[in-house]
Amino acid sequence: MLALALSLSLFAASTPQVANAVPLQEPPAQVMALPSELRMRLQRDVIARSSSPRDRFESLLKLFHGANGLDLAYKGDATQTVAQTYTTRNANCLSFTMIFIALAREAGLDAQPQEIHRTLIWRQDGGILYRIDHINTVVRFNGSTRVVDVLENVVIPLESPEPISDRRLLAHYYNNLAMTYLEQRQFGNAQRYMEQALKLDPDHADNWSNSGVLDMYMKDLVSARRAFSRALEIDPKDINALTNMASLAERQGDISLAKSLRSRLEQLQETDPLYHFMQAELDEQSGDYPNAITHYYRAIHLQGNEPRFYDALARTYLKAGDQASALGALRQAARWSSGPERSEYRQRLESLKAK
Numbered sequence: 001m002l003a004l005a006l007s008l009s010l011f012a013a014s015t016p017q018v019a020n021a022v023p024l025q026e027p028p029a030q031v032m033a034l035p036s037e038l039r040m041r042l043q044r045d046v047i048a049r050s051s052s053p054r055d056r057f058e059s060l061l062k063l064f065h066g067a068n069g070l071d072l073a074y075k076g077d078a079t080q081t082v083a084q085t086y087t088t089r090n091a092n093c094l095s096f097t098m099i100f101i102a103l104a105r106e107a108g109l110d111a112q113p114q115e116i117h118r119t120l121i122w123r124q125d126g127g128i129l130y131r132i133d134h135i136n137t138v139v140r141f142n143g144s145t146r147v148v149d150v151l152e153n154v155v156i157p158l159e160s161p162e163p164i165s166d167r168r169l170l171a172h173y174y175n176n177l178a179m180t181y182l183e184q185r186q187f188g189n190a191q192r193y194m195e196q197a198l199k200l201d202p203d204h205a206d207n208w209s210n211s212g213v214l215d216m217y218m219k220d221l222v223s224a225r226r227a228f229s230r231a232l233e234i235d236p237k238d239i240n241a242l243t244n245m246a247s248l249a250e251r252q253g254d255i256s257l258a259k260s261l262r263s264r265l266e267q268l269q270e271t272d273p274l275y276h277f278m279q280a281e282l283d284e285q286s287g288d289y290p291n292a293i294t295h296y297y298r299a300i301h302l303q304g305n306e307p308r309f310y311d312a313l314a315r316t317y318l319k320a321g322d323q324a325s326a327l328g329a330l331r332q333a334a335r336w337s338s339g340p341e342r343s344e345y346r347q348r349l350e351s352l353k354a355k
Contacts, residue, residue, distance in 0.1 A: 026081050028170050028200065032102045035083045039106065046107050053141035056107045061148070064100065072096065074150055079176040094172055096150040097135045101169075110140045113169045114147070114161035133206075135172065136161065171201035175210060182214055190214050205235035212244055224248055239268055239275075273302040273309075280312065289320040307337040307345065318352075327352055 034042070046059040063069050075090040082102050085095045097113055104111035116134040136149035138161070147161075174197040181190035194214055197207050212227030225248055231241035242265045249258035269275040280295035296313040303309065314329035330352065334345035 028196075031081045031170055031173055032098050033082060034102050034106060035086055038086050038103070042103050042106055046103075053109055054144070057104075057109060057139055057141060057146065060104060060107060060109070063103070077180065079173060079180065091150065093135045093150050094176060097137050098169065098173070100137050100148055104137070104139055112138050112163050113166070114138050115164045115168070116161045117159060135169070138163065167200045168204060171197040171204065171207060174200065175207055178214065179210060182217065187214065187218055191218070203234060205231040205238040205241055208234065209238060209241040209244055212241075216248065221248065221252065237268055239265065239272070242268070271302060273299040276302065277309065277312070280316070284312075284316050284319070289316055292316045293320070305336050307333040307341065310336065311345070323352065323355070
């Protein structure tokens with residue numbers, strides 16, 4: 001769904017193809033470069049209107065969201081340069097953040113990328129499990145702080161956002177493209193983009209974990225183990241690296257190491273609401289409603305103010321034929337929500353009562 005794909009526990013089933021690697025789409029210096037047409041539009045619609053940082057910020061928001069604005073559409077796989085985003089009018093959270101920051105800085109505003117490393121968003125595709133991070137923008141002016149987020153009120157964060165450097169932002173761009181090529185089984189291209197991500201940000205555990213996943217697909221288990229080890233040196237609690245390293249250790253017959261890693265992983269997962277939420281969804285999809293309900297309750301215990309947890313619990317209770325418990329879960333969803341979301345939960349609650 002979102003931009004930053006962090007891969008878990010992968011194995012290659014066929015011989016990798018590594019030939020015909022393409023050049024990088026854009027070198028780092030050009031990824032956030034503004035096309036001349038967009039720069040002129042910014043000058044006309046934002047910069048020329050006022051010299052006040054607050055006014056320029058508000059005008060910039062209108063440029064993005066106004067009736068005659070850029071009209072960008074959210075597209076989860078649209079990892080693109082600023083120029084490409086302007087051309088296609090599609091953006092994921094990473095591309096949206098890059099184009100907003102590029103325009104804000106051109107307008108003289110203090111804009112910086114932020115990363116939310118743990119969110120309740122994941123997907124599974126082709127044997128790959130993706131835990132997904134999120135990126136947005138913080139803008140500061142006149143003592144005020146404003147956050148600009150293409151998926152405001154959609155992403156479920158498990159921790160506060162942290163400011164990141166432009167190098168890490170660009171590394172995420174190349175990492176995303178590397179993961180896209182990995183999904184397409186274009187391993188040579190994936191390797192080239194992953195090398196650029198590591199060059200820009202060699203101290204980010206997720207880059208090394210993803211690099212190790214790619215090495216495993218390339219059947220280079222020595223490099224994969226080195227990459228996972230480096231990820232765990234940077235962050236001993238990185239769930240992705242622990243999962244991947246444990247899988248690799250089991251594959252290589254290193255049972256003692258695998259057992260140790262699995263034990264560390266289980267301790268982290270027990271206090272991870274994302275793990276329980278993911279497990280609940282898997283149990284729900286397989287029809288194991290009692291276990292799904294157990295895991296939803298565990299997620300709620302760890303992050304009890306999230307209405308979407310209660311919503312999922314209500315859905316599972318209905319599937320299990322327990323309408324009374326579903327009503328109770330929906331009441332909690334309404335209690336912890338606000339605005340239009342609360343109205344929607346209350347409408348669903350009344351509709352369910354009438355049945």
